[in-house]
Amino acid sequence: DAKTTQPTSMDCAEGRAANLPCNHSTISGNEYVYWYRQIHSQGPQYIIHGLKNNETNEMASLIITEDRKSSTLILPHATLRDTAVYYCIVTRTSGSARQLTFGSGTQLTVLP
Amino acid sequence: DGGITQSPKYLFRKEGQNVTLSCEQNLNHDAMYWYRQDPGQGLRLIYYSQIVNDFQKGDIAEGYSVSREKKESFPLTVTSAQKNPTAFYLCASKRQGQVTEAFFGQGTRLTVV
Numbered sequence: 001d002a003k004t005t006q007p008t009s010m011d012c013a014e015g016r017a018a019n020l021p022c023n024h025s026t027i028s029g030n031e032y033v034y035w036y037r038q039i040h041s042q043g044p045q046y047i048i049h050g051l052k053n054n055e056t057n058e059m060a061s062l063i064i065t066e067d068r069k070s071s072t073l074i075l076p077h078a079t080l081r082d083t084a085v086y087y088c089i090v091t092r093t094s095g096s097a098r099q100l101t102f103g104s105g106t107q108l109t110v111l112p
Numbered sequence: 113d114g115g116i117t118q119s120p121k122y123l124f125r126k127e128g129q130n131v132t133l134s135c136e137q138n139l140n141h142d143a144m145y146w147y148r149q150d151p152g153q154g155l156r157l158i159y160y161s162q163i164v165n166d167f168q169k170g171d172i173a174e175g176y177s178v179s180r181e182k183k184e185s186f187p188l189t190v191t192s193a194q195k196n197p198t199a200f201y202l203c204a205s206k207r208q209g210q211v212t213e214a215f216f217g218q219g220t221r222l223t224v225v
Contacts, residue, residue, distance in 0.1 A: 034213065041221075043118075043202055043204075043217050044155070044216045045216070085154075087155075100143075100160070100204070101171075102147070102154050102156075104154035
């Protein structure tokens with residue numbers, strides 16, 4: 001299984017873009033990059049996923065490097081409600097369900 | 113509305129007692145998961161199931177048991193053999209074999225005194 005490495009914590013000013021990095025240097029060709037976030041004492045919430053192209057939805061943008069060894073989640077205009085732990089995971093669509101494993105994530109704190 | 117429901121939200125038990133946490137989903141998802149989360153930590157996989165009547169151990173299965181008699185339900189029993197049962201427990205489900213996201217319940221906070 002591809003492992004991910006994320007910074008333990010980051011701060012961002014309210015209204016600014018939050019850029020959260022993730023390294024997944026052992027990712028294989030059939031593995032997707034997924035991002036989830038967890039607001040304190042709640043269940044994680046899906047944000048976005050991608051394979052090799054950059055993706056954007058109403059919540060965020062996902063930039064994946066050409067070699068796919070790292071990615072960046074971008075929250076374009078961070079608000080106080082975006083304060084949460086952000087998890088980057090890689091998983092295949094086929095194979096064992098065990099692929100859905102989480103690391104420690106990045107604690108993003110949006111400052112007023 | 114479709115979703116995944118965990119109950120209860122808070123649970124208190126005396127040490128030495130078994131306790132079962134409920135997880136129900138009406139999303140018609142094949143795969144279901146149980147995670148444990150300790151304060152300031154990430155999610156650790158306890159058990160997962162890809163199909164009815166089948167389940168597999170995750171990374172920290174000792175002291176826990178599960179069943180998957182129905183597609184919709186994946187209850188977790190925390191047994192007296194679990195040395196440190198006090199934690200936040202999260203259940204998730206996902207459609208297998210497709211590029212879809214996992215859905216999580218709101219969690220059960222178990223306190224053993």
